Amino acid sequence: MTTVTATTDTALPADWRDLLALTKPRVMTLVVFTGLCGMLAAPTAIHPVLGFTAILCIALGAGAAAALNMWYEADLDALMKRTAGRPLPAGRLDRQTALHFGVGLGVFSVLLMGLAANWLAAAVLAVSILFYVLVYTVWLKRRTPQNIVIGGAAGAFPPVIGWAAATGDVTLLPILLFALIFLWTPPHFWALSLFVRSDYAAAGVPMLPVVAGANATRRQIALYTLPMAAAAVAPWPLGLAGPLYGILAAALSLAFLVLALRVLANRASEPSGMKPEKQLFAYSILYLFAVFGALVVDRVAS
Amino acid sequence: MSDPRDEEIRRRQKARAVIMALLLGAFVILVYAITIAKMGMHR
Numbered sequence: 001m002t003t004v005t006a007t008t009d010t011a012l013p014a015d016w017r018d019l020l021a022l023t024k025p026r027v028m029t030l031v032v033f034t035g036l037c038g039m040l041a042a043p044t045a046i047h048p049v050l051g052f053t054a055i056l057c058i059a060l061g062a063g064a065a066a067a068l069n070m071w072y073e074a075d076l077d078a079l080m081k082r083t084a085g086r087p088l089p090a091g092r093l094d095r096q097t098a099l100h101f102g103v104g105l106g107v108f109s110v111l112l113m114g115l116a117a118n119w120l121a122a123a124v125l126a127v128s129i130l131f132y133v134l135v136y137t138v139w140l141k142r143r144t145p146q147n148i149v150i151g152g153a154a155g156a157f158p159p160v161i162g163w164a165a166a167t168g169d170v171t172l173l174p175i176l177l178f179a180l181i182f183l184w185t186p187p188h189f190w191a192l193s194l195f196v197r198s199d200y201a202a203a204g205v206p207m208l209p210v211v212a213g214a215n216a217t218r219r220q221i222a223l224y225t226l227p228m229a230a231a232a233v234a235p236w237p238l239g240l241a242g243p244l245y246g247i248l249a250a251a252l253s254l255a256f257l258v259l260a261l262r263v264l265a266n267r268a269s270e271p272s273g274m275k276p277e278k279q280l281f282a283y284s285i286l287y288l289f290a291v292f293g294a295l296v297v298d299r300v301a302s
Numbered sequence: 303m304s305d306p307r308d309e310e311i312r313r314r315q316k317a318r319a320v321i322m323a324l325l326l327g328a329f330v331i332l333v334y335a336i337t338i339a340k341m342g343m344h345r
Contacts, residue, residue: 012307012310012311012314013311013314013315013318014314014318015314015317016314016317016318016321047339047342047343049335049336049338049339050336050339050340053332053336056332115336116336
C-alpha cells in the first residue's frame with residue numbers, strides 16, 4: 001500500500017514545500033544566527049547589502065548540505081521514526097530532484113558569496129558543505145561512533161564564514177568560535193541520541209549510546225562540556241571580548257555543566273526516564289544562541 | 303470531467319512557476335543592489 005502511494009507521488013512534480021523541507025529550515029536558524037554573530041563580532045563593518053548577501057549564502061549553503069544529506073540518507077531516514085516523514089523516505093519527492101536541487105543550491109551559494117563578499121569566505125563555505133556531505137554523511141556517519149565528534153566541524157564553520165565575509169581573513173576569535181561549536185556538538189547530539197537511541201539502533205547507525213551504552217555516553221557528555229566551557233569563556237581572558245561577554249559566557253556554561261552533571265547522575269535506560277537528557281538537549285540550543293548573542297552585545301556595548 | 307491527478311499536476315506546476323518567478327525577481331534586485339554597493343566601495 002505504501003509502495004503504491006510512493007510510486008504515484010514520485011511521478012508528480014515536486015511540491016515546493018517538500019523542496020523547502022529538504023533544506024532543514026529549523027537547523028538553518030542556528031547556522032544563520034552563528035554566521036551573523038561571527039560577522040557582527042568582526043572589527044570591520046561590512047556593507048549591509050553585502051552582509052545580507054553573505055548571510056543568505058550561508059543559509060543557502062546550509063540548505064544545500066542538508067538536501068544532499070537527505071538525498072544520500074533516504075534509506076536510513078526511512079528506518080527511523082523521527083525522519084520517516086521527510087520528503088524522500090515518504091515518497092513525495094524523487095532522489096534525482098533532491099540531488100539536482102542540493103548541488104545547484106550549493107554551487108549557487110558559493111559563487112554568489114565569492115562575487116558579493118570575497119573568495120576566502122566562498123572557499124570556507126564550499127569546504128563546510130563538502131565536509132558535511134562527504135566527510136560526515138558519506139564517510140563517518142555509518143562507520144564510527146565518532147561521527148558526531150569529527151562531523152561536528154561542518155556546523156562550526158558559519159561564524160568563520162561570517163567573519164571572513166566581513167574582514168577577508170580568519171583570526172583567533174573566529175577560530176575560538178569554531179572550537180566552541182565543534183566542542184558543543186557532541187554533548188548536544190549525544191543528549192538527543194540517548195533518548196532516540198532505539199531509532200538509531202534500528203537504522204544501524206553507530207551512535208555512541210548504541211555502540212558504547214548510555215552511561216559511557218553520559219560520561220563523554222560531561223567530559224566534552226569542560227573544554228566547551230573553556231572555549232566559550234576564552235575570548236575574555238585573551239582580550240578578544242569584554243567582561244560582559246566573559247561573565248555571561250561563564251554563567252551560561254556553568255548552567256550547561258550543571259545539566260550535564262544531572263545527565264551523568266541519571267541511570268535511566270528508557271526515554272521516559274530521560275528528563276535530564278531532554279533538558280540538556282533543549283538548553284544546549286538556547287546556550288549557543290545566548291553565548292553568540294552575548295558576544296555581539298558585548299561588541300556593540302564596547 | 304478532468305482527472306484530479308492532472309489538476310494536482312497543474313496546481314504544483316503553477317505554484318513552482320510563481321515561486322521561481324519571485325525568486326528570479328528577487329535575484330535580479332539583489333544583483334543590482336550588490337553592484338551599487340560594490341561601486342560605492344570603490345569610489
